Amino acid sequence: MLDNTATSSTNPKMSARDVKVFYGDKQAIKGVSIDIDMDNVVAFIGPSGCGKSTFLRTLNRMNDTIPIARVEGDITLDGENIYSSKMDVVQLRARVGMVFQKPNPFPKSIYDNVAYGARIHGLAPNKAELDQIVENSLVRAGLWNEVKDRLSDSGTALSGGQQQRLCIARAIAVDPEVILMDEPCSALDPIATAKIEELIHELRGRYAIVIVTHNMQQAARVSQKTAFFHLGTMVEYGDTSDIFTNPREERTRDYITGRYG
Amino acid sequence: MNHSQNEHTLKAFDGDLATLRGLIAEIGGRAEKAVEGAMTALTNHDLDLARQVVEGDKRIDALEEQIDRMVIQTIALRAPMADDLRELVAALKISGVVERIGDYAKNIAKRVALIDPAQHIDAARLLPAMADATRQLVDDAFTAFARRDADLAVAVCAQDKTVDDFYNSIFRALIAHMISNPEHVGAGTHLLFIAKNLERIGDHATNVSEMVYFAVTGQSMNERERGDDALAPGAD
Ligand SMILES: Nc1ncnc2c1ncn2[C@@H]1O[C@H](COP(=O)(O)OP(=O)(O)O)[C@@H](O)[C@H]1O
Ligand SMILES: [Mg+2]
Numbered sequence: 449m450l451d452n453t454a455t456s457s458t459n460p461k462m463s464a465r466d467v468k469v470f471y472g473d474k475q476a477i478k479g480v481s482i483d484i485d486m487d488n489v490v491a492f493i494g495p496s497g498c499g500k501s502t503f504l505r506t507l508n509r510m511n512d513t514i515p516i517a518r519v520e521g522d523i524t525l526d527g528e529n530i531y532s533s534k535m536d537v538v539q540l541r542a543r544v545g546m547v548f549q550k551p552n553p554f555p556k557s558i559y560d561n562v563a564y565g566a567r568i569h570g571l572a573p574n575k576a577e578l579d580q581i582v583e584n585s586l587v588r589a590g591l592w593n594e595v596k597d598r599l600s601d602s603g604t605a606l607s608g609g610q611q612q613r614l615c616i617a618r619a620i621a622v623d624p625e626v627i628l629m630d631e632p633c634s635a636l637d638p639i640a641t642a643k644i645e646e647l648i649h650e651l652r653g654r655y656a657i658v659i660v661t662h663n664m665q666q667a668a669r670v671s672q673k674t675a676f677f678h679l680g681t682m683v684e685y686g687d688t689s690d691i692f693t694n695p696r697e698e699r700t701r702d703y704i705t706g707r708y709g
Numbered sequence: 710m711n712h713s714q715n716e717h718t719l720k721a722f723d724g725d726l727a728t729l730r731g732l733i734a735e736i737g738g739r740a741e742k743a744v745e746g747a748m749t750a751l752t753n754h755d756l757d758l759a760r761q762v763v764e765g766d767k768r769i770d771a772l773e774e775q776i777d778r779m780v781i782q783t784i785a786l787r788a789p790m791a792d793d794l795r796e797l798v799a800a801l802k803i804s805g806v807v808e809r810i811g812d813y814a815k816n817i818a819k820r821v822a823l824i825d826p827a828q829h830i831d832a833a834r835l836l837p838a839m840a841d842a843t844r845q846l847v848d849d850a851f852t853a854f855a856r857r858d859a860d861l862a863v864a865v866c867a868q869d870k871t872v873d874d875f876y877n878s879i880f881r882a883l884i885a886h887m888i889s890n891p892e893h894v895g896a897g898t899h900l901l902f903i904a905k906n907l908e909r910i911g912d913h914a915t916n917v918s919e920m921v922y923f924a925v926t927g928q929s930m931n932e933r934e935r936g937d938d939a940l941a942p943g944a945d
Contacts (some may be wrong), residue, residue, distance in 0.1 A: 694927030
């Protein structure tokens with residue numbers, strides 16, 4: 449019996465142990481343990497409200513920004529407790545970047561959107577190096593060819609799919625180790641979605657990637673590991689191919705086959 | 710079975726699956742009837758019945774096509790997962806296998822007119838019993854599908870040995886008979902092929918059962934569960 453744990457990796461990038469999250473009196477996450485390694489894209493699936501976003505946000509302490517949220521349990525990045533008082537949260541969020549559901553570029557130029565984080569973190573001592581970071585990030589995000597001639601245009605003038613890739617470029621620019629994506633394609637059309645999915649394939653291995661998606665086909669397409677969440681617990685975690693062809697748990701099966709009440 | 714059969718949130722999907730199960734039951738039933746009809750036609754030298762079996766095979770072919778189309782459509786439109794997906798893949802494979810069973814039955818029926826009823830060949834007396842055992846295998850395989858019964862599927866595979874044993878003894882008896890009665894070689898060869906066809910039908914019933922087992926459990930049936938596969942003479 450697996451119950452709420454999925455902790456088999458030998459050398460995980462991130463580890464969560466018995467993580468609980470409360471919003472005031474209400475418990476949203478009820479003891480989740482999981483290992484996330486560099487080699488696999490991990491998808492979180494589950495019905496809306498089951499706690500996917502809440503749990504994802506514990507991985508880079510985004511819940512700190514929600515006053516009533518309280519997190520218990522241990523989460524480590526390369527073995528280091530990210531909730532320790534010694535942890536620099538700004539630094540943590542550069543190492544564990546996040547891409548949100550709705551593309552949220554700053555109302556600034558394409559260039560500045562990508563350069564922003566690198567400047568803050570002092571990653572580029574001069575203009576030439578900053579240019580290089582911007583270009584590399586846009587190339588990796590698959591956006592360079594589409595924007596290289598208009599880097600000074602506003603980021604908000606791009607199409608939705610381009611904006612989302614810009615946000616991914618922005619996350620990449622600060623040289624993260626982990627990228628968290630919360631339903632990154634839910635506001636995009638199928639072509640823009642396919643581009644993001646292709647991008648996720650290309651980024652795999654370079655970064656540990658966790659993606660929350662309500663689209664099971666997407667989870668099946670982009671991830672190698674899938675975790676099914678239900679009512680604040682992680683019901684099942686395993687190889688994506690197994691989860692979608694032969695899930696062990698009845699609740700997983702009911703959800704992925706569309707029998708969920 | 711080993712899990713609940715709750716309805717899908719999307720009711721039309723349940724409708725598709727129900728239709729598909731109905732089609733599988735129909736094609737399986739027709740294949741079984743074809744085997745039975747072909748053998749009755751042989752026993753009674755009933756050329757009319759033999760012709761009906763040959764004609765009826767067209768309906769089996771049409772059903773196979775209908776099932777294939779429906780499976781492909783359902784996969785494309787409903788994006789099935791887990792046991793739903795496995796059932797659809799199984800249905801697709803089963804329809805192909807049943808079509809082959811129909812072909813073997815048709816082949817038996819076609820031989821009826823070629824065998825002189827005046828030539829009594831006692832060496833083939835086990836053939837009706839073999840046909841019964843084979844027909845039962847087909848029946849059980851489709852019952853296993855309809856009931857999602859993995860245990861019955863395993864039983865079918867184990868029972869296939871009976872059909873193989875029948876084939877072995879009929880094969881030996883017919884060869885011995887033809888050696889000492891060269892004038893019976895024509896009819897004897899037809900009977901030999903008929904026995905072979907029945908043996909192949911038994912194999913296909915086990916193929917159906919293996920697909921049922923996979924659809925229900927998500928595992929492939931292992932050698933131990935299905936029992937040893939005895940090599941029949943002339944088996945390919
Ligand atoms: N900022 C918040 N304040 C209070 N409750 C919240 C907050 N965010 C989420 N919740 C609650 O926590 C539970 C999990 O929500 P969430 O993590 O957003 O689920 P999911 O991402 O799976 O849809 C829900 O019951 C939700 O109402
Ligand atoms: Mg969410």
